[in-house]
Amino acid sequence: MSANLQRTPLAGTGGDFSSPVVSYPSYVGGQDVPGDRWVYVLDSGALMDDVFGSLTLKRKLERGEMIPDVLPASVVGRVARADRDTVQKSLEAASDAAARWARFPLEVRLDEMGALLHRSIADHAADIVDVLVQEGHPLALARWQVSGMLHGVSPETISFYRSQMVQEYPHGSRRLLVRRCADGVVCLNPPHNAPLSSAMLGATSLMAGNALVVRAPRSAPLGVMFAMREVVRPVLDKLGAPPGTLNVVCGEPAPMLAAWLKSPLVNDVLYFGDSDRGLDFQNRCVQAGKKPILELAGNDAVVVWKDADLELAAEALTESFFGSGQLCMVPNQVLVHPAVADELLHALVRHIGHIRPGLAREEDVLLSPVLRNEKFFDCLADAKGKGAEVVCGGHAMQADETRDAAGMFLEPTVVLVHGLDQAREVQAVRHETFFPLLPVIVPDPAPDAVLLEQFTAFVNSNAYGLRNSVWAQDPDVVAHFVEEIRQGGLLKVNDSHLGFLPFLPSHGGTGLTGGVFGEANYPILRTSHLQGVSIANGIRPRAAVFGT
Structure with a gap:
């Protein structure tokens, strides 16, 4: 914790807490409202070191089953739990x-x-x-x-x-x-x-x-x-x-x-x-x-046309794995022109090599732990069972990137989905996944005019609608996508999918993302x-x- 953030001694629990931590009561009507029950916050690094022990400590503290004289260094703060009366007063x-x-x-x-x-x-x-x-x-x-x-x-x-x-x-x-x-x-x-x-x-x-x-x-x-x-x-x-x-x-x-x-x-x-x-x-x-x-939820689509800058597009697609995909606004599916699909996949796999796990405080870490990974493997099995090919990844791993079924991290995983007609039968295409699994969909070869219409229809038929992005150079192609892709709250062209910009919204969307008023x-x-x-x-x- 930086030196600017003040840490204050705990008080009011009946114990002699000499270990200073950040302590917040409820805040209602401009006043602090104390509570007799607390939620304890543990540092993420401690959770990675010992998940079971850390969660056991947290549970015992919150249930009042232990009141130590000095809190472990892993406890960084506590917040009062508001009772029904406090909620009403707020x-x-x-x-x-x-x-x-x-x-x-x-x-x-x-x-x-x-x-x-x-x-x-x-x-x-x-x-x-x-x-x-x-x-x-x-x-x-x-x-x-x-x-x-x-x-x-x-x-x-x-x-x-x-x-x-x-x-x-x-x-x-x-x-x-x-x-x-x-x-x-x-x-x-x-x-x-x-x-x-x-x-x-x-x-x-x-x-x-x-x-x-x-x-x-x-x-x-x-x-x-x-x-x-x-x-x-x-x-x-x-x-x-x-x-x-x-x-x-x-x-x-x-x-x-x-x-x-x-x-x-x-x-x-x-x-x-x-x-x-x-x-x-x-x-x-x-x-x-x-x-x-x-x-x-988001289930964002990225379109990569045949004249796209594939290196930049591949770099943007790695944003799918930031935070291990546990962000609603990351790319969730890619639709690529068949003429450049192989080249894009090669570039994407190369860029993925720089996405690594580790402690949150480490400078170059982008993957977060995934504490429950059974849905990832279920989703991967579904994709493979419906004809998708695993291009890279597909395993759990430790923080040092050693493959380990008991690891807290998941490898960034890319699956290749052939054809548009059955693509939405693949669970990873149809719904938000919320883990590092990115389906790349390659349509069957067809004239560009046909593919343009197919791409647009596919993006607009997505039941979700948070963000979409397009990679293309031809001004007429760009104009087509900008004019025709109206689903979603944000559309970006030749840009970071995740990057924030002034004026434009950071959130919001249509369909299953924002409901009927989205x-x-x-x-x-x-x-x-x-x-x-x-x-x-x-x-x-x-x-x-x-x-x-």
Whole structure:
């Protein structure tokens, strides 16, 4: 942990804890709310060294079965578990604050907050990276997440938000406004694989004038608490936001989501999760009168045309294996022109040789442990059983890359799928895999005009719709794909699939990715609603109605 991140002694558990760790109570209505039960956070390196021992220690601490005089160095923090009363108070505090915060001028909520939040993220970048690494994110990917946070509140992106939040048009003696108004109380349920960065994404809903309640997940609560309390809260305090504008509580998802749905105080729920549960939750939200904003699974497609820069395309495709594929926005399937398929595969295998496992804190590590790998091997067997060929990988391994069935890592694996007609019968093509397995689909040879239509139809028929990307040089081919690929929240051409950019969304999509209301996800826009306003002076109502 970097020197900038303060560690405070534990207190209030009945034991004499002399080992300092980061300790966060619930944060409700601008106040710390202590709890009598805690979630303990262990360093990811300790988990790799001894998974069973570390998880046993965590379980005993959380159950109160052991209260040591000194905590092991592997324990880096703890977060209070919110009880039912604390959860209810967080909703009440948000409801009390929402209307008052929404009255703050847009210049304050958006322009000033955006600039202050950008500066706060930059100032805390080293600490954010440190917390992410402790949670198990490889160092390079922790830095990538920080870059996304900065782009999300960059001056360019804030200027785009400004253009969308209010527009004014003179019309005779009238002023006509089209503006977005805050929905009210927004509740945020981040995912277990990237809770900190997802919470920071959701925090931009504050700029619309909403009040926010964030659930810090029990699987990784420390990063969410740190980001909300040390990065976002000081910005709100500096702006004079009312207490309750931001609230952060840790707890189990099911009872907290149920409380949010039941409460008449909640307007929107920003939900991250898998598609099956997410779509079910969408229906529950609608029945309860809440707006569901879903961030679910991705199954991103990459198209590689015959004139693509194959070296750059292969380099971009290795992003599929970053974090061992446990990121929703990595490439999940590749559709390659048959004329260059062999050359692309050779280049891809060569680039994969630089993707290595190891401790999260090591500079060049990009693979993360996969604690349960049986689904990987089931999916691989399914692909092979349906005619796919294993190009590389296919085994578990240790951190030193030695193949070992008991290893915590999986080799980056590429399978070759022949033909489009049956490709979607392969599980790894049909659904998000969430591990390092990349299917490369090679259609049967056909005229380019036919292949263009086949490629476009295949991408658009994907049930998911987060990101898609295309590698091609011919301007007419590029124009065809840009015009015809309308499925998904983001389309990138000849670019990193994962890289963040100003103006453009980092999340959001269609189909099984975003549900029936899915689209590119700018939380400031998704958690607000359009309203038209006419301000007249000296207008005769009858004349306005009948034109006389």
